[in-house]
Amino acid sequence: MTPRGEESVGTGRLDTALADTVRRTGASAGGVYLLDEPAQALHLAVMCGVPAEVALPWSRMAVAAPFPVTDAVREDRLVWVASQDDMARAYPRAAAGLPYRFALAAAPLPGRARCWGALLLLWPASHPEAATRREQGHITAAARRIAHTLDQAPVPAAAPTRPRLIPVTADRAADPSHHAAADYVERLPEGAVALDLEGRITFLDSTAAALLGREADRLRGTRPWQSLPWLDAPLAEDHYRTAVISRDPVAFTTLRPPDTYLRFELHPDASGISVRITRATPPDGPGPAPPGPAPAGGYAPAPTAPGTTPPAPSTPAPAGTATPAPPGAVPAGAGAPGAAQVGRLYQLLHLAAALTETVAVRDVVDLVAQQILPAFDADGLVLSAADAGRLRITGHHGYDPQVIDRLDGLPLDTDLTPAGDVLATGVPSFFADPAEMARGYPRAPKISGKQAWAFLPLVISGRPVGCCILSYDHPRPFTADERAVLTSLAGLIAQALDRARLYDAVHDLAHGLQQALLPRSLPTVAGLRIAARYLPASHGMNVGGDFYDVIRIDPTTVAAVIGDVQGHNVAAAALMGQVRTAIHATAGAAPDQVLARTNRVLADLETDLLVSCLYMHIDLARGRAVLAGAGHPPPLLHQPGRPPGPLPLDPAPLLGVDVDLSFAVTDLLLTPGTTLALYTDGLIEVPGADPDRITADLARYLAAHASQDPGLVVDGLIRHAWRSGRYTDDIAMLLLRAEPQTS
Incomplete structure (x- = not known):
């Protein structure tokens, strides 16, 4: 889906302006946030240099929320975050979801008659902590150029529906020497793999396929931690995210069952990541020799034989980055099916940190609407609580008020919606389409017109106290990963909502007393x-x-x-x-x-x-x-x-x-x-x-x-x-x- 903000500024104008800014400033990644003034929210319109799922938790932010880009807009100033330590001190919520080493700048986009939003730029961990006055001038000048681009748009920029991912550099032209380079790589006694910034394999040689134990055609276009069960663990993806965000070389050792240890060295740049794969020393003995010529098709792994320890990476990793596992290191593991991706884990940490900052019930509703709905691509929200045998709606988003009036106050044993059953059993329910919902609750799909639902019980100390409903305007299957994360998230929402209801009760009492006086x-x-x-x-x-x-x-x-x-x-x-x-x-x-x-x-x-x-x-x-x-x-x-x-x-x-x-x-x-x-x-x-x-x-x-x-x-x-x-x-x-x- 193309963001409305993209269409309004003309095809490619905003994309080109951002890519030029990233190259001119020497940044590794960047993004442009557009300001939705009526909603007082910032929407990520276009981004480059990082995977889309990394930016997902921050694709929409309330202007009042504590983040660098919101501070830049609210306070009309350049915000510089020199390191992860600075991020943890100034923006702990953002640091929980991005535990990597990098530098960051956010600058407002000052248009002729309004602030358009903010420019966000990221630098590798190797960037000096202090930004020079000249560098700060380049950043603010770049922000003015982007604002001028938005001023010149024939149609005013609008809040986008989802961010557009663009490349930082143009595609490399075909070159006859590429065939010679591929032949050269094939002759080396080690595996070579290329990943794009989204983590997908774009190239691998036959030696790499042999070491990974799978045919090259079945690996190209996939993410390694998704296509190789023994890499399906947070460790592998987290190393990849460290490389792509911090732009640090990263190395780690893991076990390919049953007994083959492999060493992965990741070398990132603006276009992707080069991965070098070699055999590693087992924890309890001498290491296997480098593989010989790969068999036809590159599928069968090379035989294990005693040999020497693989060489160290050509570029040492800076302090604080992942380092090679020494003998005795814990392997990455076989990765149980359905294990949560590391991006989801950090997303959960980010949302958990945000929920701890909520005070009143209205704060909880706003946070779920502004950050949790976009994170899970949902369109509607209903928060309800059990009160005197009835379902009382405490907050909602994305629903017609007439629908809310009809749902508010339903008895707990109603067959109009699964919310009562979810409250009674404490078990979440997921419905991928109206037909699935209609089999158990025939009247439910007709009320709201929604096409998919997640009913999540809100449980406090084993006691269901409410129900959180996420709904979608289109049919949508729920993966095991999403169900697990949503169920965990419901527990965090329940805790925040329980605190908020207590706060509101005390506040109403005290505020009523004060107003009376x-x-x-x-x-x-x-x-x-x-x-x-x-x-x-x-x-x-x-x-x-x-x-x-x-x-x-x-x-x-x-x-x-x-x-x-x-x-x-x-x-x-x-x-x-x-x-x-x-x-x-x-x-x-x-x-x-x-x-x-x-x-x-x-x-x-x-x-x-x-x-x-x-x-x-x-x-x-x-x-x-x-x-x-x-x-x-x-x-x-x-x-x-x-x-x-x-x-x-x-x-x-x-x-x-x-x-x-x-x-x-x-x-x-x-x-x-x-x-x-x-x-x-x-x-x-x-x-x-x-x-x-x-x-x-x-x-x-x-x-x-x-x-x-x-x-x-x-x-x-x-x-x-x-x-x-x-x-x-x-x-x-x-x-x-x-x-x-x-x-």
Whole structure:
């Protein structure tokens, strides 16, 4: 299937641009991700230099996910990962699925009017860890050229359905000397095999066929670990993947049953892998001699005879790569039928690492939809849980809402779908086509129109708690490998879903308590425009002790308060309510007295939590405000005709530090147009950024937009500080603007 993104940029344009970039930068592999803005996801459109199955787990990624290409797009910068150690530290989820040595760069594709996506480049393990300034310039220039190619496309690029694999180099032209080269190889006393980057055998000589024990015609076009049962083990494929990704020479020794040890030396480049095969020394005796002339057809193995140890590889493998097995090494094994391929194993590791990062049920559903569905080429998802004897759907993707309404709430013993039976037995069910499904559940295929299904029980401690359904828009057989991986994956999904449901229950309780304690509405006061926002952290418990309030004292006097209780839990939310009550009880007194009395209330509560607070007494009739703070960030101040910035306040400790604290006050003249932005520290504590610089930047933004509606200004300040929208802490904001009073 041709990706839609390929068609939209014209045949070959994006392919040529990527291949040229890989050659010019000296990279070993590369790919172009296109940004799907509505879905906020990156789709791999075209790639070269690595097998397609290696990139499968990363063919679609949410922009918010932690990966180099997503960071490049989100932060609009070049991301350089120098080594596997750097990858493990910065991107542990990606490192779990790619445990190889290589260097990596990701750069955004800056178009004329939008970011098109990201360029991804990989270098061999031999690349220096530091990228020079000149090299970084080449990478960013290449990204701009690809973005220009996308800008010039007659039809805008769209998210592809699947990535297109292209060669890095052009096909080598036919040369008469190739026959002489083949004759030369045939005369050597060792086997020669050529693999393409997908791992398929493109050439082997008769000696190699003899050593491998199979006719050459039956091996060409196959992958060795699939066509040779004794190589059907993760070890062989993992060595191949190490060579093709790290571009390191790799050597290993394995047993060809019953008693022949073979040594494989893999030498990779941009076009494929050359493999040298020789006899190896057995663990318990002298090694067999190199084979003699191969028999006709190259099928029968050469006889074993005492001889010498085969020579060492011509190019030593760098540190950290696979090395030849010494005498006594464990053989690769006979490889049981149906053994999972190493790519599936690493894919499972990648998905397992991703599932550990999910928090809420919505996170689990999104992860399964964004990464697990593409990994298994599925089109639809339904997650359901057993609740009071019924199947309650907790999440879905790729289904019409009317179908979901019909399936939601079915009894567990329903014959409309296999989900109930799967829950009752704990045994997965696979249906390759509608006819197979209709034999047991005649009405099921007619409901959704899907053509193949995998029903996976979600089991926790031996107890089925739900069912995960993957569905397909086309008939599809399920191999033993896929069934094994999907069944294992269901266990990981069950654990993640169970944690997420518990989290959601606690969160709903705590968040409901917090919302009940925040003011439902703010008073309308002549001469004062007011706007407020509370935003929970986008990650973690999503509930904390941030609060704000505006308290009317009389028609021309109000009190404004903002604060932050330490912690993100139910205790913090409950204490926040008690602090607000204490402030309400003393509002109208001098600001320093309000804070002092609130501090004594905290001492009486004997809590271990501390509270930052800023209290402001506003007298609109006199155009004057008096402020006092307790360890809280000073408000941003803008007055027409004056430079904006934080309002200087005398520092004071947090509430709860000492029962006998005193608090200094600050006077402020409220001229018409004076705007104050009160906020909690979650607004300015952006990871990797200087809070002072962010504060100064926000003050300039406030001055530039102070005349706008206060609600729009508050929203703009939050977006300006947190461009990604993923807040790491709660944010409370209160914006106050003095207006001319009408008589």
